[in-house]
Amino acid sequence: MGNNKLIIDERQREVGNFLVGRLLPFRKKRQVGPFVFIDHMGPSPIGPGQYSDVDQHPHIGLSTLTYLFEGEIEHKDSTGAEQVVRAGDVGFMSAGKGVTHTERTPQHQRDGAQYILHGYQVWVAQPKKLEESDPHFQYHEALELPQWETEDLRFTLVAGEGFGRQSPLEVFSPLFMVDIRSKTKEGRINxxxxxxxxxxxxxxxGKVLVDGECMEQGQMLVSQTENSCCLELDEQAQLLLFGGQPFPEERFLMWNFASSDKAKLEEAKAKWIAKDFPKVPGDDTYISFPS
Known part of the structure; x- marks a missing residue:
């Protein structure tokens, strides 16, 4: 494998009361296209004593994308949006100048039974001209997303454009996110x-060969689309492909904030500490700015 490719392993991080596998940001690679953050959630058991409860917290300058393979998450935010995101659906909250939200196990899954939560939470930086825009939330059910099959593989275009198709999710810069799964035998994609x-x-x-190099579950390879041409999936494999065109300006991160201007991060920090962000209706929880 040439020097134009980088392989990154998941690193464990604690989010709420769960351990997640973090892939971005990485010290040698801070973003991929407009994507600045990606966490792999689970698969984790959800049940009595172990529910997903991420209290009210803020964002600026980015869109959060929630995509699940198993389970459900209830999203509520300060725009008044309330939505249970189920497996195969996509939720997309754009923060702009400032938003707060919570993510919890829905009430109907707090019934004493055990469930599995498994998926990804991704942050997409917003273009500079939209960093001060009004926040809003989008949601599309699984059946609304482009899905197609080859002899060996199943595809879902979660966001953006790819393979001659376009997702109904409105995005704000050229990007893509594609879910690819083997059917019953090995599959190959160019x-x-x-x-x-x-x-x-x-x-x-599962396992995947990328131009002949073996990658396993929990690993991420970063490259240019013109340099990664051939992917070979084993019979149990599943991939997520994401990326797109990077912005001309660097993006800076501070906690849950993203901006092309470091001063905006300090302003957001002071605003959150002063409890001056909009609130999720009916929710008084508050995650303190980390020390």
Whole structure:
């Protein structure tokens, strides 16, 4: 494998009361296209004593994308949006100048039974001209997303454009996010000309050969689309591909904030500490700014 490719392993981080596998940001690679953050959640058991409860917290300058393979998350935010995001659906909250939200196990799953939560939470930086825009929330059910099959593989275009198709999710810069799963045997994809820009190949499960190099579950390869042409999935494999065109300006991160201007991060920090962000209706929880 040439020097133009980078392989990154998941690192464990604690989010709320769960351990997640963090892939971005990484010290040698801070973002892939407009994507600045990606966490792999689970698969984790959800049940008595172990529910997902992420209290009210803020964002600026980015969109959060929630995509699940198993389970459900209830999203509520300060725009008044309330939505249970189920497996295969996509939720997309754009923060702009400032938003707060919570993410919890829905009430109907707090019934004494045990469930599995498994998926990804991704942050997409907003273009500079939209960093001060009004926040809003989008949601699309699984059946609304482009889905197609080859002899060996199943595809879902979660966001953006790729493989001659376009997701109904409104995004704000050229990007893509694609879920690819083996059916009953090994499958092969040539992505040359199908996706544009930087690309991350995330192995959700199984093993994948990328131009002959073996990658396993929990690993991510970062490259350019023109440099990663051939992907070979084993019979149990699942991939996420995401990426796109990077912005001309650098993006800076501070806690849950993203901006092309470091001063905006300090302003957001002071505003959150002063409890001057909009609130989720009916919710008084508050996650303190980390020391």
């Amino acid at each position: 992505i040359a000309g199908e996706l544009q820009g930087e690309i991350a190949v995330v192995v959700v499960k």
